[in-house]
Amino acid sequence: MKLKRVNFVCFCALLLCMVAIAFLRQYCTMPLLPYHMLEKETVLHFLLHDTPGGSSPSAVRVVQANGMAHNTSLTPFGTIWVVDDPLTEGPDLKSTVVGNSRGLYVSAGQEELMLVAYLDFGFTSGEFNGSSISMLSRNPVTQIEREFAAVGGRGKFRMARGFANLKCIFFNASNGDSIVEYKVVVRHY
Known part of the structure; x- marks a missing residue:
């Protein structure tokens, strides 16, 4: 008799849980994301x-640390540059411009030439016109x-995360001019 009562109690508890889940499901389930909200991976190439x-x-030097006025290096420690560099499809500056890189370089290496960049x-132009990657x-x-x-x-790069592989393909040591190839892989929504 006790076994039948335990089985009946378990059955009632199970039934109650199923009813509660069915009732609460409308409040707890997440709707499927629309296609435009699914994560995508994009690979970009530019210079x-x-x-x-x-x-x-x-690129213009806007801040120079005190005591560095005598330093003739292109990038003395503590120096900040503001940049507005063109991005092109090819290595020639006259090739198709796809955008620009705007931001800051900070010379942050005392022992080595090291910049910290926010760009x-x-x-x-193209499919990503009006979008940006930070x-x-x-x-x-x-x-x-x-x-x-x-x-x-x-x-189109909302919530982007990823990396860029950089390769310097031209550098003029006398004035600092350079051309850098970027291969970018980002995941975004």
């Missing part, structure tokens, strides 16, 4: 033209190949 020299520079890659990373500029972290974005 950045950084021109601190010449009559129309794209916003804004795209002005990069924040250290930039060991003496290394030909290096990597940046993609930490955000807007527009």
Whole structure:
């Protein structure tokens, strides 16, 4: 008799749980995300033209640390540059412009040439026109190949995260002009 009573109590408890789950399901389930909200992966390739020299520079020194006025290095420790560098499809500055890189470089290495860069890659043509990817990373500029972290974005790159492989394909040591190839992989919504 006791076994029948235990079975009946278990059956009632199970039935009560099923009814509660059915009732609460309408409040607890997450709707399926629409297609435009599913995570995507995008691979981009472009070249950045950084021109601190010449009559129309794209990188300008705006802060220099005290006591560094005598330092003739292009990047003395504690120096900050503001940049607005064009992004192109090819290595020639006259090739198709796909956007620009705007942000800051801070010289943060005392023992080595090390920049910390915050850059916003804004795209002005093609499928990603009006969208951007934000990069924040250290930039060991003496290394030909290096990597940046993609930490955000807007527009079609909302909530972006990923990385960029950089390769310096041209550098002028006398004035700091450079062309850097970017291969970017980002995941976004």
